[in-house]
Amino acid sequence: MITVCPTSSLPPGEAIRVPAEEPIAVFNVDGEFFAIDDTCTHQDASLADGWLEGCTIECPLHASCFDLRTGKPSGPPAKVAVRTHQVVVADGMIHVQVSAAAEGAA
């Protein structure tokens, strides 16, 4: 479990990049928190720097879109999903339970 920040530090519409072996991006969508892998599966770019619209994050570089709920790409050019991670809020702090590496991944 990674402790990210107080909920008050991540207002709605904002994102934060969490350094880790595989960096993670945490988003606040109207009070609901979502966590996914931060690195776009298309090319090296930080999704936390992207354009958040509803539950869709658009990569800041090449406009690939991902659904924060499933991690699935919802717009090209990305074709591979990002991992999603469970977010736990306790005592006003945001924590992320990092998922296992994707199936079949090395």
Add this chain to the structure above:
Amino acid sequence: MTGTIAVVGASLAGLSAARALRERGHAGRIVVIGDEVHAPYDRPPLSKEFLAGTATIDDLALVSPDDEALDLEWRLGSRAVGLERQSRSVRLADGGEVRADGVVLATGARARRLPGSDGLPGVHVLRTLDDAVALRADLAVSGRLVVIGAGFIGAEVASTARQLGLDVTVVETQPVPLAGPLGGELGAVCAELHADHGTRLLTGTGVAGLVGTDRVEAVELTDGTRLPAEVVVVGIGALPNTEWLAGSGVALGNGVLTDEGCATNVPGVVAVGDCAAAWSVPAGRNVRVEHWTHALEQPATAAATLLGGAPPVRCPVPYFWSDQYGARIQFAGSRREGDVPRLVEGDFADRSFLVVYERDGAPVAVLGMNQPRLFTRWRRQLRSAVPAA
């Protein structure tokens, strides 16, 4: 509409149109006609990762397994040669015909060629996957490249070729590259990337012709200079693929002319992407746009027009990017001559900055180099500045 819709063009705009038609509930047949034999692929990497050999053909594929559910009928390797207005049938080069109730014109654009350069080995344009495969093979066995045209394609090819170790010269007719899209001051700033990475940039210099009989040997400039070259890439813009519509009754100008909703003058026929010149209220004229994001987003509007329904609420801000020499250049908004660029972050010399273009004191466009986070914020802000339709 429950009948057949023919989508003529199987690249990003055509595929996006097919997806949008299904998303909006079209349950009838969708036939996608493409002149290339390849399934839809992503073109931006052709001048970059694919040319460099770090991306494969599979990496470029735009169709994902989820698209199986779209149940599209593909006619690839079939060039459309005519449109019959009354019956809305698309005639194909192989003699076939697709009769449709609705037609989406998405035939894109093709690279402009240098007059007299056709068929001379070593001379390339870069638009298609086949172009990129041929160029890549030539770059691998060549030492000297001359790029004609310092636009985005030319700059990206130069960048990739430098990365591959070639000696590269870029020739540009205009005094400043990219002055059209970025304005003179910022065009000059972005063009400095060439010198940073050992590419020679010659500006204000026209090309008189190519030298060589069996194979290109040099590029001759209007001032008489001869630039030796084993490979030449011509990157001087693109022309809309609309000749096949001549005589169809579809109104043509610089592209297929449409209204704001992508409707042509022929009922049941819409046009999208690089081949289309849609009416622009702010510009007060038809505007043809060649950006990737435009080809991605505009078809949703065309699908609404064709099927009847509310157009998409999202009002996109024009956006494009260019990756050169490891630098990420991003631009959003609508810049006109006379708009005033203002540096709001970073430093030109550091190759990391953000510039906002202002008109009457209000931001109308934004340019970033290696500033994706800040750029995205400004891009979003520009969008909220656009009045709701």
